[in-house]
Amino acid sequence: MSGIDALNEQLSGLQDAAVKAFAAAADPAALEQLRVSYLGKKGALTEVLKGVGKLPPEDRPVIGQKVNAVKQALADAWQATSEKLESEAVSLRIEAERVDVTLAGRRRDSGAMHPVHKGLQEMTAIFSQMGFSIAEGPEIEDEFHNFDALNIPLEHPARAMHDTFFLNDMSNEKGEPMLLRTHTSPVQIRAMQRCMEDGEPPLAIVAPGRVYRCDYDVTHSPMFHQVEVFKVDRNVSLAHLKGVLQHFLSAYFEKDVPIRLRPHYFPFTEPSAEVDIGCVFCKGSGCRICKNSGWLEVLGSGMIHPNVLASVGIDAEEYSGFAFGLGVERLVMLKHGIPDLRLFFENDVRFLRRMGA
């Protein structure tokens, strides 16, 4: 056998052995060891190539081609195994990192806004966006702002209906006893007084706040929330009151609700109207909650009484105004189907989380 044939055979044997060995490598380290042993400086291929120098010059290009082919085959085999091992390693890692995606996520208990506060903010925002300015006033009030200026004189039957909390040993500068405001209407007086100090109407105010009545049973809380809304300007009419009410109630309940105004009596408005909305539970067909009337009473309203305007120095010939007071708890109960007022003040976090979500 000539030298070239022997070398060819050697190379073929080496190629077969190497490809087989590479394919059998169990891990990247073993593969690397094989690569070094076949293709490294002192590897098997280098060893075989030492024989090339002994060949006649005309045979060398032939064997050169053969060597290149073997090198290529070995590189391909190494590459294939390397990729195979790498993908196996990735699979192993992925398998090792597999999680149970159904386990609970890592999180804190969520907070919750009190439904009454949320309602108060929603209501205030609706009026604020319409162009009413937000005002607040003291909860500890004097009789003037809570009653007298609102056309509720001492002997007036309406004054007794207010079930007022009075305070011990407290009086204003005029010596009148102080009380916990029974409604947010005193803010109306204060806002009008402020307005008249350095100007004149128009005036459009929304006044949210806490109010107090000496009344405590299933449907009454001694502390509750109201939103007072009023506007004073030239030519303000009952039709405007209806417009603002319709807009507000539809915005708050997020649907078009029918409204009904019924003549009523409040000392601080004339004419006065109670406002009903179509029952949100039975859609007006009659149910237990609306006592089969199809209507739910939601608030009291009216045109500001001239005596009220006069009490703050506004000329009732020139100006008129409307005013109404929203019972926040009642509207929130109606909107969310909350059956019992007491839930609001029990503050059970299970209730609050459910309503505040």
Add this chain to the structure above:
Amino acid sequence: MKLPLSWLKEHTPLNAPVAEIADTLIRLGHEVEGVESPRADVKGVRVGQIQSMQPHPDADKLKLLKVDIGEAEPLVIVCGASNMGEGDKVPVATIGTSLPNGMKIKKGKIRGQTSFGMCCSEAELGLAEDAAGLLILPSDAPVGAEVGDYLELEEAVFDLSITPNRGDCMNARGIARDLAADADLPFSDVPCPDVSVDAGIASPAISVSAEDDCPLYMARRIEGVRVGDSPLWLQGRLLAAGQRPVNGVVDVLNYLMLDLGQPMHAFDAGTLKGGVCIRSATEGEAFAALDGRELKLSDGDLVVADSSSVLALAGIMGSLHSGVTEFTADILLESAFFRPARVSTTRRIYAMVSEASMRFERGVDPAMVAVAMQRATAMITELFGGKAGEVSISGAADSIQGGQSLSCSLKRLQTRLGVEIPASCDAVLSRMGFDVRRDGDRIDVTVPSYRHDISIPEDISEEYARVIGFDAIPATMPQLDITRPDIPDASIASAVADGFVQVITYAFIPRNEQRLFAEADGADIELANPLSDAMTVMRRSIWPGLLNIARHNLNRQQAGVALVEQGRTYVRTAGGHDENNLMAWLMTGEVQRDDWFAAARQADFFDLKGAVEAWLQNRGLSARFVADDKVRGLQPGQSAQVLVGRGIVGRIGKVDAGIADAFDIEVPVFVAEINLDALPEGKAPKFAPLAEFPGVERDLVFLFDRGTQAEDILQAVRKAGGRFLTEARIFDLYEGQGVSEGKISLGVRFMLQAADRTLTQEDSDAAMNAITEAIEKRFSATLRG
């Protein structure tokens, strides 16, 4: 006020369906709280006659009845009552009938015997609250007839809520007047019968010294009456209107009050000494009221008195001893007009309320005073005999405000209502008793004597609105000026985003809870009329409220709670009082429960501090926390003042264990509060360029004396760190093994950065050396590594 439809029909021929009448009442401003229909409620209950009665074979207390209800065969009915006998006529609820109490009559077996209906008591028919046995009907009751028809039960009874301005409608006539005017129906005048006067009976001596409070007073004697029960029809009226019959005379007066609106009073003339005078009470004068109370009257109270004692608080309540009883023979009958404000004031002072006072304080019709007197006299003498004397009169009806004239601009009325007022409305007002004349833009109105609520043009506009109907007024939007909208308060929203549940607690708390966090220094504001001991004083801290809510929730298997409340506190000051707007937080129990990834952890000071810091940061503010061992109610060593800038804005700390224990909370409780009024405006974020070159992070660990405060260390670090130090924070805190007693090991991590280049090793080494030197100099500290 309850009014049967039949009563209204005596004044005007109403023919609309009941539901329509109810709608009209509502439109006119008379709130209909309910409509009862006693007759329809017992439909299916028929008059039956007991043919035979035998004992039930298997039950001692039951009977087997055969009852004829006018059908071919008598009904077999099992009955448990015992007050009936053969031949008696009783109400029989037939199969399929629903009774007012909700019971539905079905064919059923009672102890083995089939019963084909039920014999009823008054209670079961809704005619009485309770009953001892069956209702036995009169023997002439027609067998088979509907009981509702036979008893002439009311077709409809309106339960009305009359507004305080409409005293004129607290009676059948007033309501009927409004309905008649609206529907344009005839409305009959009140008959004012002639009364034959016996000249032998002296007219009573009356003297009125308080003419302002009593501008009209009438009285007469009726002698020789025999006070019996009032007739059944009259008792029926009173019962239908929700009033209990008392005796004949009282019933007649109550009936007329409900019919005409004029309250009257009858005294037993035999108990009177001398004439009557209507005067102001003397200070301390005694009055034994009908309700059993002994009152000490005050100067100014209007009384009716004889020469020896007070007979009545005028218009409110008679005395215990002067009232008419079944033994009364001679009556002094009173009909008067008492000034509304006087009645209202006195009634309120003595916390009294009566049907009479409700009407007087709203104002009665002066023109009805004499009419009612005549009607009462006629009815009493007709029903109970006796002879009437001449009426004594003080004052005059036309001296009382009423019948006043108003003049207003039609244009103004229309502008205020936002709708045209058609001339046709004037006719309705006329039928309501107004005299209306139009002249161009002017409308002149004369008000009827019974409308005390009409005094200004706006009152007229309301009358028109009622007549037009509020439904007919259009809804239009007013012009609203462009204003800078208020920015919504996000105080709660940002705490809620941080995991807190917002609560709302009462502003009044028990006094002992007030003392937990506020001294007894006279700054409390106390309620004069608290509802209970738990609501006596206006809170000066929100914490007691939060502690109560924490307890409530921990008792309901919550392992931990994080609460926040926004509200006011109330403090008495030298010049008056302050209302402070506060945020208050409470954290207790587990902040981390046992979970698959972590072990349970209880809240500590730093959980709450972090929340307060985050909340302030949301407002663009940062705070310092300065240890303060003297915060009332908080545990020394775990309490601090919160400062923003130089001002104290709040407090934070651990609630004294003793206090927590009093609220049954066994785990540590942390509370904080921030005074919103004391907070400066936060700064809106301003843009600054982001660092272009990477920073260098370095750590140093020192040993400090225990008690050295982190804030002091970091301040010293910042001062010494030079211009490249951008951040320094404590990243490790250790004491225990390897650290000697009285020492703590603190690791500080620094970030060094320059805006214009990457820092060199020399730069950061220099900073670290400067910091180390400063720390070791300032504190007794040594570098560990």
